[in-house]
Amino acid sequence: MKRKLISSGSAFEDQIGYSRAVVVGDMIFVSGTTGYDYDTMSISDDIVEQTEQCIRNIDTALHEADSSLVDVVRVTYILPVAKEFEKCWPVLKKYFGGIKPAATMISAGLADDKMKIEIEVTAVKTS
Template sequence: MQEIKKIATGSPWEDIVGYSRAIKIGNTIEVSGTTAPGANEYEQTVAIIESVKKVLNDLGADLDNIIRTRIYCTDITKWEEIGKAHGEYFGKIKPVTTMVEVAKLIDPNILVEIEFSAIVPQQ
């Protein structure tokens, strides 16, 4: 049986809702929907990716291992701001991605939420 490693960030939501920030099973990593503060969609997207980069590093991975992102935003007309930030990090990596508009996220100040999937090469 493969070892399961769970990462928590200490957010109160993790215990209230009952989830892990990230889980690594074998060489697969799944990162929960991640949000971050910022004045606009671009800043929030950058902060989210920077936050996830730290989580991946804790699990022995980095952004190059990302194979999928799922982006949820509250205003799809801001897709270019979100896409610009995403492209600055993933322009050469080119994971598969989805961007969809949702009615709202957990906090009205949160404009973007992103989930990540990664595969770390077998050693």
């Protein structure tokens, strides 16, 4: 089966050796995505703003894969500070409340102390 690689343009992709997303058949695997705004290469200090930007970054990758957030079937949230997760809930409900993908939240360190959340999704093209 053919693989399509999708890049966000982040220098980390070449430095580490990964793609923002990989499409195989109807499956789309989106790498852990942080709240960096790749247009400005900046990141907010606010976890809610980072969560919004994570979703925008994921949505961009999904659109490049001819998909969208409605196709998300699995989501993993990674936060260095677990007690901050509840602050993200309104944003997550806004985007995933009607979709209700299978979900997991993990508390773990992230690559940069500025990062307050990382989100990874798997999607299946339904159209």
